[in-house]
Amino acid sequence: MTPQLGRPTPDDEPGFAEKLGYLFEHSRDENGAPYTGKKIAERANDLGYSLSDAYISQLRTGKARTPSFRTVEAIARAFEVSVTYFLANPDEDLERVRQQRDYVEMLATTGTHLSGIDVRSICPDTIDVVIALLKMVKAQAVETQRTPPGEDSGQSPA
Incomplete structure (x- = not known):
């Protein structure tokens, strides 16, 4: 480093x-x-x-x-x-706190958690991508629930 x-x-x-x-x-x-x-x-x-x-x-x-x-x-x-x-390295500690905050936000947003995974062994950038992906999946699920069956949500079928 x-x-x-x-x-x-x-x-x-x-x-x-x-x-x-x-x-x-x-x-x-x-x-x-x-x-x-x-x-x-x-x-x-x-x-x-x-x-x-x-x-x-x-x-x-x-x-x-x-x-x-x-x-x-x-x-x-x-x-x-x-x-x-x-603190030995306040920048590192602040980054860890930011990741923990994002993880808690992801839990609240998606209802998903990364149980059984040692998140300390995962690259911080990978954790950020997983959190963003889960938030996007949750947002799409919420949008799907808001759109009554048979109505066009404005998205083309996949």
Whole structure:
């Protein structure tokens, strides 16, 4: 895959620990002091999350590598940044969300689902074509249902 101009390749992108470390280095509390793990844990807990200073330390050092979404959300809210700050590749994640939205729309439009198919193994362009095709089939079925038997729908017979 060719990297976009000005966009780092996936290997160059900082990991969670690096992004968290950057926040600790550059963010300041209301008194202008750098945040500590204890202060971030307290802020997160005050916001209704359950987070310990020890776990934050593990995340900072990379000893813990896969925080739950809830943990990421807690840390982001404590630092008052968007959760998307921690995304490794926001463009890829946005594309996945777009496809999921289109898939849900297809379900609603066609009443069809791709059960038994691992859609992650299908090329995104192919998924888009399948969704468009199913929408077209559904639209034709709806049009056929609206046209009473014996009336000309304006289409020539196939």
